[in-house]
Amino acid sequence: xxxxxxxxMTTIGSGSFLDHxxxxxxxxxxxxxxxxxxxxxxxxxxxxxxxxxRGATIVAPDVEEQDRLLAKLGIPDLIPCDSDNRRNIGYLLxxxxxxxxxxxxxxxxxxxxxxxxxxxxxxxxxxxxxRVVSVGNGWFNACDLLTVSPCRVFPRGFPYxxxxxGTEVTSTEExxxxxxxxxxxxxxxxxxxxxxxxVRPRVTAYGGEAAVLAADTWCPVNSQNxxxxxxxxxxxxxxxxxxxxxxxxVERFGDIFxxxxxxxxxxxLGHAVRFGGxxxxxxxxxxxxxxxxxxxxxAIRFMDELLDWLREFSIEGSDYCESYESLSHGLQDFAEQAxxxxxxxxxxxxxxxxxxxxxxxxxxxxxxxxx
Numbered sequence: 564x565x566x567x568x569x570x571x572m573t574t575i576g577s578g579s580f581l582d583h584x585x586x587x588x589x590x591x592x593x594x595x596x597x598x599x600x601x602x603x604x605x606x607x608x609x610x611x612x613x614x615x616x617r618g619a620t621i622v623a624p625d626v627e628e629q630d631r632l633l634a635k636l637g638i639p640d641l642i643p644c645d646s647d648n649r650r651n652i653g654y655l656l657x658x659x660x661x662x663x664x665x666x667x668x669x670x671x672x673x674x675x676x677x678x679x680x681x682x683x684x685x686x687x688x689x690x691x692x693x694r695v696v697s698v699g700n701g702w703f704n705a706c707d708l709l710t711v712s713p714c715r716v717f718p719r720g721f722p723y724x725x726x727x728x729g730t731e732v733t734s735t736e737e738x739x740x741x742x743x744x745x746x747x748x749x750x751x752x753x754x755x756x757x758x759x760x761x762v763r764p765r766v767t768a769y770g771g772e773a774a775v776l777a778a779d780t781w782c783p784v785n786s787q788n789x790x791x792x793x794x795x796x797x798x799x800x801x802x803x804x805x806x807x808x809x810x811x812x813v814e815r816f817g818d819i820f821x822x823x824x825x826x827x828x829x830x831x832l833g834h835a836v837r838f839g840g841x842x843x844x845x846x847x848x849x850x851x852x853x854x855x856x857x858x859x860x861x862a863i864r865f866m867d868e869l870l871d872w873l874r875e876f877s878i879e880g881s882d883y884c885e886s887y888e889s890l891s892h893g894l895q896d897f898a899e900q901a902x903x904x905x906x907x908x909x910x911x912x913x914x915x916x917x918x919x920x921x922x923x924x925x926x927x928x929x930x931x932x933x934x
Contacts, residue, residue, distance in 0.1 A: 564661050564662075564663055564793055565592075565660065565661050565662055565663060566591075566592045566663055567592050567593075567594055567660060567661075567662040567663060568590075568592050568593055568594065568662065568663055568664055568665075568666065568680050568683070568684070569594050569595075569596045569653070569656070569657040569660070569662045569664070569665045569666065570584070570587065570588075570593065570594070570595050570596065570665075570666045570668055571596045571598075571650065571653035571654060571656075571657060571665050571666065571667050571668065572595075572596075572597055572598070572650070572653065572667070572668045572669060572670050572672075573597070573598045573599070573600065573647060573649050573650050573653070573670070574597055574598075574599060574600075574603060574607060574670040575599070575600050575602040575603045575604075576603070576604075576607065576670055576848075577604055577606040577607055577610060578606060578607040578608075578609070578610025578611060578614075579610065580670045580671070580673065581595075581610050581611070581613075581614045581619070581621075583673040583674060584614075584619070584674065585614075585617065585619070586674070586677050586678070586679065587674050587677075587678075587679040587680060588614070588618075588619040588620065588621075589618065589619075590678050590679065590680050592663075593620070593680060594620045594621075594622060594660075594662070595614075595619065595620065595621045595622070595623075596621075596622045596623075596653045596656050596657060596665075597611070597621065597622070597623045597653070597670075598623075598624070598629065598649045598650060598652045598653045599623060599624075599625060599626070600626065600644060600645055600646075600649055601626055601644050601645055602645065607623075608623065608625075611623050622656060624652075624656075626644065629642075629649070629652050632652065632655070632656075633652070633927075636655070636927040636930050636931070637926060637927065637930055638923055638924070638926065638927045641920065641923050641924065641927070642803075643803070643805075646803070646804075646805070647801070647804075647817060647818075648801055648802075648803050648804070648817060650667065650786065650801045650818075651800060651801050651924070653665070653667075654667075654796055654799060654800075654801070655927065655931070657793075657796065658793065658796050658797070658928065658931055659931050661793065662793060663687055663792075663793055664683065664684070664686050664687060664790050664791060664792050664793055665790070665791050665793070665796060665799075666680070666683050666788070666789065666790045666791075667786040667787070667788075667789045667790075667791065667799075667818075668786075668787065668788055668843070669786070669787050669845075669848075670848075671845060671846050671847055671848045672748070672787050672788050672843040672844075672845055673843055673844045673845075673846060674841070674842075674843055674844075675749060675841070675842040675843055675844050676840055676841035676842050679841050680841070681841070682744070682746070682839070682840045682841040683744050683746065683790035683841060684790075685741050685744050685790075685837060686741050686742050686743065686744050686790050686791070686792040687792065688741070689740055690738045690739065690740045691738065691739070691740075691741075692736055692737070692738055693736070693737065693738075693739045693741070693773070693775040693835075693837065694734050694735075694736060694772060694773065694774055694775065695734070695735050695736070695737040695739055695774075695775045695776070695777050695835075696732055696733065696734050696774045696775070696776060696777060696780060697732070697733045697735075697777035697779060697780050698730055698731070698732050698733070698780050699730055699731050700725045700727075700730050701725070701779055701780055701781060701874065702721070702722070702725040702730070702780070702781055702782065703732065703774065703776060703780050703781070703782045703838075704717050704718070704721065704782065705718055705745065705747065705774070705782045705838040706718055706752060706754075707732075708747060708769060708770050708772065708773070708774060708838060708839060709747060709752065709766045709768070709769055709770070710766065710767050710768040710769075710770070711752060711764050711765070711766050711767075712764065712765055712767060713762060713764070714762055714764070716752060716754050716758050716762065716764045717754065717758070718752070718753055718754060718782065718783050718785070719753050719754055719755045719783065719785060719815075719816075719819060719859075720755070720783030720785065720816065720819035720822070720823070720866065721782070721783055722866055722867040722870050723863070723867060724867045734774075737775075739775045739835040739837075740833065740834050740835060741775060741834070741835045741836070741837045742791070742792040742794070742795045742829050742834040742835065742836075743784060743789065743790070743791055743792070743795060743822075743825060743826065743829060743834075743835075743836040743837070744789070744790040744836075744837045744839075745782075745784050745785070745788070745789045745822075745836065745837065745838045745839075746788035746789065746790070746839070746840055746841045746842060746843060747766075747769060747788070747838065747839065747840070747842055747843075748766060748787065748788065748842065748843050748844070748845040749766045749767070749768075749769070749842055749843070749844050749845065750765060750766055750844050750845050750846060750847075751764075751765065751766070751845040751846070751847040752764055752765075752766050752845070753785050753787050753845065755859055755863065756815075756852055756853075756855035756856035756859050757856065757859075757863070759852055759855070760852050760853070760856060766845075769839075769840065769842055771840075772839070773837055773838060773839025773840060774837070774838050774839060775835050775836070775837045775838075776826075776835060776836050776837075776838070778830055778835075781823075781826065781870070781874065782836075782838060783819050783822055783823065784818075784819075784821075784822025784823070784825065784826055784836060785818045785819060785822055786801065786817075786818035786821070786822070787818075787843070787845065788841070788842075788843045789822070791825065794882070794883055795825055795828070795829060795834070795883050796883075796928075797883045797884045797887055797924075797925060797928045798824060798825040798828040798829075798883040798884075798886060798887040798890075799821050799822075799824075799825045800821055800824075800887075800920070800921055800924040801817045801818055801821050802816075802817045802820040802821055802824075802917055802920070802921075803817065803916075803917070803920055804816060804817045806909070806912070806913045806916065815855060815858055815859050815862075816859065816862040816866075819862070819866075820917070823870065823873060824873075824887065824890055824921075825883075827873055827876070827878060827886075827890060828878060828880075828883050828886040828887055828890065831878040831880070831886050832881075832882070832883070832886060861910075865906065865910055868901075868904070869897070869914075872897050876890070876893045876897075878890055878893070884925055884928060884929065884932075887921060887925060888921075888922060888925055890921070891917075891918040891919075891921040891922050891925075892918070894914055894917065894918045894921070895914070895915055895918040897914065898911040898912075898914035898915050898918070899911070901914070
């Protein structure tokens, strides 16, 4: 495994964000892997050339190059254009490069801490001492590590049933092997559209005390400022959204599913997930919040029951590939079990399709591995 650290993102912008990554890309072993799409303007490629002239290492394959890669890996139809799902190509490029870790970012996540990548390197350190948190109801709110106004909020993808106030958090000093590090955000926190419409939260500070989740404790992991160890990338496939559930196309939750699934595999393998630094400033791109609400609601409605199943499911496998495949089969079985609990046919079809795509993703991973 190389010492390279990849910052992976997609963009349909002009590349103006590259100026904010100058310091991060000057760090030893740093490489920016940006996946443009059909809507990405030519100005983006010009911005890449200017950044390379300043010494930055940037990988930015155009759409034709991306499609050739997918065909070579035997998955020409797995990753659609005009979709945040293209981020998976960045993960594949990082995995194929044998990079030590991949840091998933959005192009509106601007690094604050400097050096930026040092704290993400925690996923490479192996078993070390950490503050490990456990919560009575099994759910830790990572937003409690932040100073948020005007009120307490929860990260996007946090189930609604366990959001009651006053749940006791127990902290102990323990040895943990962190393989996923979820960096947090200043300014605009990553909350769901319900919260953003209701309270318009803002983050003004980070308390500075990171938290590693105990084996019995969960919190959603997104794709904004999240570092994943090379070995765990096979279980971090960004799930394809867009399928209709309950009359609306589900979007904006592909990374939430991927975060929960990689966390489940990590827990099974004796590894851990950490929340804290490094920080980014989230200068959120323009969004239609009412549209965000419509496309998030279908996933929000069935997320609680799905997560109840995920927390109880017994994964099998001795590595992330085997564990992820086991999880995909379990997800398919859960879709059938949900038939008798009032789930709509399209919701169950979404789970069946997702399980199939997860295994298709693994065929590409195994081809990279030569198996």
